[in-house]
Amino acid sequence: MKPRIKVNNLWKEYGDQVVLERINLEVPAGEFCTIVGASGCGKTTFLRLLLGEEAPTRGQILLDGAPLPAEPGPDRGIVFQRYSVFPHLTVLRNVMLGLELRAAPLMGRLFGSARREAREQARQMLDAVGLGQSLDKYPDALSGGMQQRLALAQSLVMQPEILLLDEPFGALDPGIRADMHQLVRKLWRENDLTVFMITHDLKEGFSLGTRLLVFDKLRHDPQAPQAYGAGITYDLPVERAGQRELAEIAAEVAESEALMSSEACSVEQSKNRGMNP
Amino acid sequence: MKRFINRHPSRGTALFLGLLPFVLLVVLYAVASDVRLTENPNDKLLPSFTTLGETIHRLAFEPSKRSGDIELWVDTWASLRRLGEGVGAAALIGLVFGVGLGALPLVRAGLAPFVASLSLIPPLALLPILFIVFGLEELSKVVLIVFGIAPVIVRSLQQRVQELPREQLIKAQTLAASTWQIILRVILPQVLPRLIDAVRLSLGAAWLFLIAAEAVAATEGLGYRIFLVRRYLAMDVILPYVAWITLLAYVSDLGLKQLSRLLFPWYHGKEGQA
Numbered sequence: 001m002k003p004r005i006k007v008n009n010l011w012k013e014y015g016d017q018v019v020l021e022r023i024n025l026e027v028p029a030g031e032f033c034t035i036v037g038a039s040g041c042g043k044t045t046f047l048r049l050l051l052g053e054e055a056p057t058r059g060q061i062l063l064d065g066a067p068l069p070a071e072p073g074p075d076r077g078i079v080f081q082r083y084s085v086f087p088h089l090t091v092l093r094n095v096m097l098g099l100e101l102r103a104a105p106l107m108g109r110l111f112g113s114a115r116r117e118a119r120e121q122a123r124q125m126l127d128a129v130g131l132g133q134s135l136d137k138y139p140d141a142l143s144g145g146m147q148q149r150l151a152l153a154q155s156l157v158m159q160p161e162i163l164l165l166d167e168p169f170g171a172l173d174p175g176i177r178a179d180m181h182q183l184v185r186k187l188w189r190e191n192d193l194t195v196f197m198i199t200h201d202l203k204e205g206f207s208l209g210t211r212l213l214v215f216d217k218l219r220h221d222p223q224a225p226q227a228y229g230a231g232i233t234y235d236l237p238v239e240r241a242g243q244r245e246l247a248e249i250a251a252e253v254a255e256s257e258a259l260m261s262s263e264a265c266s267v268e269q270s271k272n273r274g275m276n277p
Numbered sequence: 278m279k280r281f282i283n284r285h286p287s288r289g290t291a292l293f294l295g296l297l298p299f300v301l302l303v304v305l306y307a308v309a310s311d312v313r314l315t316e317n318p319n320d321k322l323l324p325s326f327t328t329l330g331e332t333i334h335r336l337a338f339e340p341s342k343r344s345g346d347i348e349l350w351v352d353t354w355a356s357l358r359r360l361g362e363g364v365g366a367a368a369l370i371g372l373v374f375g376v377g378l379g380a381l382p383l384v385r386a387g388l389a390p391f392v393a394s395l396s397l398i399p400p401l402a403l404l405p406i407l408f409i410v411f412g413l414e415e416l417s418k419v420v421l422i423v424f425g426i427a428p429v430i431v432r433s434l435q436q437r438v439q440e441l442p443r444e445q446l447i448k449a450q451t452l453a454a455s456t457w458q459i460i461l462r463v464i465l466p467q468v469l470p471r472l473i474d475a476v477r478l479s480l481g482a483a484w485l486f487l488i489a490a491e492a493v494a495a496t497e498g499l500g501y502r503i504f505l506v507r508r509y510l511a512m513d514v515i516l517p518y519v520a521w522i523t524l525l526a527y528v529s530d531l532g533l534k535q536l537s538r539l540l541f542p543w544y545h546g547k548e549g550q551a
Contacts, residue, residue, distance in 0.1 A: 158453065
């Protein structure tokens with residue numbers, strides 16, 4: 001079977017700063033990948049590359065065997081940590097928006113029976129994420145968890161093949177987070193999705209998906225921290241990973257986090273020294 | 278005793294405190310006017326309330342002996358039309374260019390430096406040119422207003438568009454939106470209330486340019502009248518006109534605010550809904 005996503009020797013650099021290096025990955029359809037790693041290790045950059053918001057410096061990403069389009073599109077849905085929903089539209093209209101945009105290129109709006117159909121479809125999607133009671137509210141009146149439910153419904157109504165989640169529950173309370181985990185797993189199964197989810201919460205990363213990807217730097221140069229980028233240090237199926245392995249990963253991520261913040265400090269210091277000779 | 282920063286007035290107290298400066302001003306005026314008039318009954322600088330009342334009645338309700346028109350309404354209509362046309366045109370220009378500059382990097386690269394330079398030209402310095410090019414009639418006054426406030430509105434809207442979270446624009450693209458659809462359904466509805474804000478803020482400047490243009494060349498208008506009767510030291514006309522202009526400005530500002538609340542409940546946050 002052809003992989004849904006195939007990443008060939010991917011590099012991403014900004015100027016002389018290498019963010020990602022030598023990323024190779026094959027992800028079959030239906031996989032639920034959680035991505036963990038220290039902050040600043042390129043997780044979000046990787047997601048942006050998958051989204052098409054940024055282009056790789058070297059290497060390529062293939063989607064169903066064809067090069068990934070160079071800009072975001074309806075085949076890849078996204079939910080960010082914040083600002084994923086439109087504040088000027090009610091809950092129902094937020095979900096109808098994608099359907100309207102796809103069907104009405106000029107006006108971006110539907111009328112008559114087409115509108116009723118889109119409304120019905122949006123309503124079903126909202127029922128599925130548990131927002132059936134809040135159709136006419138504006139996002140401002142929703143809690144953080146409900147806004148993320150809305151953002152999920154808004155993406156999934158387009159029936160994307162791939163769903164990208166950028167720390168979607170990072171701003172939520174732990175109790176609500178558990179509900180959201182169940183919801184995401186349910187939506188993933190029901191909608192036949194391939195999911196990539198970045199998380200800062202290691203426990204979330206170790207338990208939620210089917211496959212765990214750990215991003216970390218493979219090489220360090222204390223004199224020039226920006227010279228080497230991060231790669232994938234662990235790539236393992238979640239259910240087969242043992243407790244010992246997970247503990248090991250957690251320790252490494254913490255260590256890398258500490259290392260990176262001290263490196264950031266030393267870069268700052270050398271910059272400051274450079275400014276005051 | 279609570280700290281002063283923690284002490285909030287009740288509704289009644291707030292109303293009283295709000296009215297107090299107005300009342301004080303009126304009392305102060307009445308006293309000063311009385312003092313001057315007892316000294317010299319022909320004093321024109323601070324006319325009594327009776328004189329003011331008579332003049333207002335003459336201006337607002339009696340046809341002028343010279344033209345047969347009721348001056349206040351003719352002036353008001355002429356000024357409001359110029360102001361409306363100028364502000365309307367400036368708002369339209371502001372919307373089109375503001376959204377274009379904010380949403381499309383190519384347009385921004387081409388036009389932003391030009392607009393920034395334009396906005397630095399003092400509009401009043403252009404007034405002679407406008408009179409030469411567009412004549413002394415209505416058009417030059419309207420163009421002065423447009424020229425005076427459009428650049429500010431353009432830049433303000435451009436900024437508002439650029440402040441929209443990147444996430445929203447990406448999200449719209451993942452919902453299959455084209456550039457045109459993003460402008461139509463994501464950007465435009467979100468900057469319309471901000472357009473109203475920008476217009477409200479530039480109304481003061483619009484009045485300034487209107488009155489300046491009317492003072493230089495006009496045959497009717499609120500600014501024209503004030504500068505006309507200045508020669509006769511007719512404070513009994515000038516003061517009511519200034520108060521009237523202030524009232525018009527206040528009402529138009531309030532009207533725009535209410536319009537925004539009515540049209541864009543989501544923009545006014547939680548207060549706008551239950």
